[in-house]
Amino acid sequence: MNSKQLDVLCSAIFLVFGGLMLKFSLSIRHIIPTDVGSGYVPIFLSICILVTAGAKLALTLLDKKPPKAAAKSDSDLAGGLGTVGLMLLYVIAFEPVGFLLSSMVYLFAQILLMSNRDNRRPVLFAAISVALPVGIALLFAYVIKMPLPVGILGF
Amino acid sequence: MEMFTTAISNVFNPMCLFLIWGGTMLGIVFGSIPGLSATMAVVLFLPLTFGMEPTMGLALLVGLYMGGISGGLISAILLKIPGTPSSISTVFDGGPMAERGEAGRALGVGILASGIGSLIGIVALIFISPLLAKVCLLFGATEYFAVAVFSLTIIAALSGKDMLKGLLAGLFGLALSMVGMAPVDAMSRFTFGNYQLLSGFDITVLLIGVFAVTDIVQAGINRKHLADGFEKKTYHLKGYGLSMKEFITQIPNFIISSVIGIVIGILPGIGGSTGGLLAYTAEKSRSKHPEKFGTGIIDGVIASETANNAVIGGSMVPLLCMGIPGNTVAAIFLGGLLVHGISPGPLIFQNSGEYVYGIYLALIVSTIFMVIFERLGLPIFTKLLDIPKHILLPIIMVMCCVGAFSSDSRAFDVICVLAFAMIGLLFKTFKLPSTPLIIGFILGPMFEENLRRALMASHGDWTTFVTHPISCVFLVVAVVFCTVTVRKNLKEKRAAEAKGEVFDTAEEEG
Numbered sequence: 328m329n330s331k332q333l334d335v336l337c338s339a340i341f342l343v344f345g346g347l348m349l350k351f352s353l354s355i356r357h358i359i360p361t362d363v364g365s366g367y368v369p370i371f372l373s374i375c376i377l378v379t380a381g382a383k384l385a386l387t388l389l390d391k392k393p394p395k396a397a398a399k400s401d402s403d404l405a406g407g408l409g410t411v412g413l414m415l416l417y418v419i420a421f422e423p424v425g426f427l428l429s430s431m432v433y434l435f436a437q438i439l440l441m442s443n444r445d446n447r448r449p450v451l452f453a454a455i456s457v458a459l460p461v462g463i464a465l466l467f468a469y470v471i472k473m474p475l476p477v478g479i480l481g482f
Numbered sequence: 483m484e485m486f487t488t489a490i491s492n493v494f495n496p497m498c499l500f501l502i503w504g505g506t507m508l509g510i511v512f513g514s515i516p517g518l519s520a521t522m523a524v525v526l527f528l529p530l531t532f533g534m535e536p537t538m539g540l541a542l543l544v545g546l547y548m549g550g551i552s553g554g555l556i557s558a559i560l561l562k563i564p565g566t567p568s569s570i571s572t573v574f575d576g577g578p579m580a581e582r583g584e585a586g587r588a589l590g591v592g593i594l595a596s597g598i599g600s601l602i603g604i605v606a607l608i609f610i611s612p613l614l615a616k617v618c619l620l621f622g623a624t625e626y627f628a629v630a631v632f633s634l635t636i637i638a639a640l641s642g643k644d645m646l647k648g649l650l651a652g653l654f655g656l657a658l659s660m661v662g663m664a665p666v667d668a669m670s671r672f673t674f675g676n677y678q679l680l681s682g683f684d685i686t687v688l689l690i691g692v693f694a695v696t697d698i699v700q701a702g703i704n705r706k707h708l709a710d711g712f713e714k715k716t717y718h719l720k721g722y723g724l725s726m727k728e729f730i731t732q733i734p735n736f737i738i739s740s741v742i743g744i745v746i747g748i749l750p751g752i753g754g755s756t757g758g759l760l761a762y763t764a765e766k767s768r769s770k771h772p773e774k775f776g777t778g779i780i781d782g783v784i785a786s787e788t789a790n791n792a793v794i795g796g797s798m799v800p801l802l803c804m805g806i807p808g809n810t811v812a813a814i815f816l817g818g819l820l821v822h823g824i825s826p827g828p829l830i831f832q833n834s835g836e837y838v839y840g841i842y843l844a845l846i847v848s849t850i851f852m853v854i855f856e857r858l859g860l861p862i863f864t865k866l867l868d869i870p871k872h873i874l875l876p877i878i879m880v881m882c883c884v885g886a887f888s889s890d891s892r893a894f895d896v897i898c899v900l901a902f903a904m905i906g907l908l909f910k911t912f913k914l915p916s917t918p919l920i921i922g923f924i925l926g927p928m929f930e931e932n933l934r935r936a937l938m939a940s941h942g943d944w945t946t947f948v949t950h951p952i953s954c955v956f957l958v959v960a961v962v963f964c965t966v967t968v969r970k971n972l973k974e975k976r977a978a979e980a981k982g983e984v985f986d987t988a989e990e991e992g
Contacts (some may be wrong), residue, residue: 358667361942372660379649405701415900443705459880
């Protein structure tokens with residue numbers, strides 16, 4: 328996408344966001360008669376978002392200058408999706424599976440995903456993946472006295 | 483005088499000095515790890531001080547506070563991730579300096595600036611606190627609303643070349659701060675039946691998501707180039723990386739940034755992050771070469787670090803003289819004072835003078851320890867850069883999740899970190915600046931609560947904001963600041979177009 332298309336999409340997203348925010352803000356009850364109410368500032372903000380996004384959209388569409396072409400990128404979609412997927416699994420598993428186990432698996436998988444053939448050392452990665460969560464868990468349990476989630480397996 | 487002598491003998495004993503040193507070192511560690519913070523350090527060690535003699539307990543807390551605020555610069559510079567919210571603006575120039583191989587210099591300058599900012603803040607606390615406290619007594623909801631509006635105008639200066647995008651980002655930050663229970667009447671808003679959202683989003687979680695995890699996702703997208711140009715960083719640093727000539731040139735920066743930090747520290751509800759950002763913006767506006775800000779110059783690092791450390795002294799002024807905490811850490815510190823039977827207020831110097839002087843002395847000693855030991859530890863801190871990114875970034879992700887969890891002991895915050903990272907990624911895709919988002923989020927509650935309180939007090943009369951002189955001054959300054967920034971922006975745009983250059987309005991701030 329070129330810069331103009333990105334700006335149009337960005338403005339459209341904010342217009343939708345502003346509209347939804349306004350819809351929900353209007354339903355906030357006003358309970359103290361002498362107060363402007365809890366919905367006042369959200370309504371004000373949503374109107375500001377709608378006006379600003381509308382102005383941005385209008386200015387972008389009226390701009391006659393040729394849009395800046397998107398820079399050529401050899402970014403790795405699989406790497407991005409893989410990273411987000413691993414993070415998603417990690418944050419979901421953080422409490423039910425427990426900090427230790429989820430962190431060990433996440434660390435190993437994420438380091439492996441980010442490494443390349445030249446610097447891939449699975450034994451070292453495994454050692455780091457085990458040692459770091461154990462160290463953090465011990466620090467939190469015995470020094471900071473704030474236990475991290477233990478999960479269904481009890482550790 | 484007798485109280486001062488008692489304070490000297492209390493502070494300058496080996497055990498108390500060890501506690502200040504230990505607190506400062508631990509604070510630096512907490513501050514340097516993204517997700518952990520000065521607030522967390524003080525909270526976690528507060529129960530430990532309960533059994534201690536008051537001066538010793540308070541000395542430990544002072545060390546943690548001082549070290550925690552300063553430690554944030556280490557990850558801000560080495561990892562481009564602010565260790566604490568106070569160090570957000572240190573990333574702007576500290577990060578690019580480290581990328582250029584000047585990590586040691588950036589750290590050295592940052593440490594020195596932290597020390598100078600702290601000392602100036604302490605001097606202000608000692609000598610002018612009663613005067614400033616009197617001025618603060620004049621502030622009500624109307625004035626605080628005006629301060630919030632003025633603080634929000636810095637969004638204009640931090641929006642890069644496209645003010646509308648900066649404004650949208652700032653408004654989005656304000657909108658995020660509306661989630662949860664509203665001030666004044668505690669009405670729940672935008673929670674959609676989820677009780678976890680009742681307390682709103684935590685600033686630490688937002689910061690970790692937008693600043694740290696977004697970068698890790700981006701690294702995943704660019705994983706083919708992660709190892710490109712990777713080499714073990716070395717640095718050469720003499721003293722604190724600042725020549726005498728450079729030091730003299732920076733004296734106005736030190737003074738102005740310290741004053742900003744002190745004032746921000748005194749005003750309740752505004753933390754070190756706003757102090758650093760305001761000082762950074764002020765220095766950028768004052769500079770003869772504002773275009774160099776964000777590319778890695780010491781001026782930006784000095785402004786940010788001087789101001790966020792000067793906030794410490796400033797925040798102690800209303801805390802000790804009126805019992806009003808200037809920020810979160812000061813609020814926890816207030817709890818520590820009360821636990822030890824010290825009642826803050828105008829009579830504190832008469833009733834607990836030896837402890838107040840003890841706090842002053844502990845602050846000075848902690849600053850000296852911080853400047854010496856943070857500098858001595860530089861070889862260890864810069865080693866962080868030697869860890870390959872494909873190993874370091876997943877480790878940071880784990881630490882971010884731990885930090886998010888420990889901020890409120892709930893797994894929901896860990897999920898929020900990823901949600902904010904996705905928002906951060908969208909911001910980068912659309913070239914929306916992320917700093918206005920943070921500023922909007924920080925100032926949102928202050929803006930709303932004081933607006934509502936002021937209007938309730940004036941029975942809905944909006945002229946209250948211009949009839950109160952202090953409020954009026956802040957609002958006029960806000961309008962002037964905004965106008966000057968917009969004019970400057972348009973002037974640059976016209977100049978670029980006259981030269982036939984492309985003025986890229988979709989460019990993010992440095």
